[in-house]
Amino acid sequence: MPGMGSSTDKMSGWADASQNIYNEQANVQGDKNRAVVAWMGHKAPPVPALSEPDLGVLHSDYAKAGAEHLADALRGLDAVRVGDRVTTNVVAHSYGTTTASIALTEAGVHVDTFTTLASAGIPDDISSASAIHAVHVYSGQVRDVTPYVERDQGDQWAHIGRDHSEDHHQDPTDPAFGATTFGADGSGVLKGVTDHGVETKTRSGYLDRGTESLLNVAYATTGQADRMTAARPAEPTWFDEQYAHRQPTL
Structure with a gap:
């Protein structure tokens, strides 16, 4: 499920990312009878800009409205597959994790797995993974970095959403x-994620081919969580290293 700045006329990247999930599921010997859907059934908050100074990404209004649509879609899937139940996995990115987590606390909504990537924050009133109607909850997050300072070294935006939002500060990692957390920073021959996006020009987004993150998403969504690589300890950002040692001036 896409996050901030997403819309139906900007879905080519998510379509490619969904194809990457589908292909990686095959690579890890997942069920051959499967489908991956790039779902865009809601209005996402825009990327804040001078031309569009909408800071909706820092509150949950867009998420609550979108959650209603996602919840209806999941209930509808269950309704049409009565007697022939399917395994349902939800993979969400950035503000999409905020929206999806709300949907997955609604009555009559239940999935097998919920995977968050680069979460912009789970709402404060969802106190733990156990409050989400999923058999398993997985979460991946590459190293937080300072925007514009530490370029191509990690995730520059997810922590901004969590730290500065009005009501969705929960970090699912x-x-x-x-x-259950998993690695995304790179391991062995697997590439590490170096940007907040799911698919990037440098091919190092959360769902780009060859990344540790994509492999772990495939494991999470094919019932092979025991094969996922572990998350590494968080490292300080450039900002932390520059200012953490300084005492505030009163």
């Missing part, structure tokens, strides 16, 4: 939240 925090051990206290209770999700």
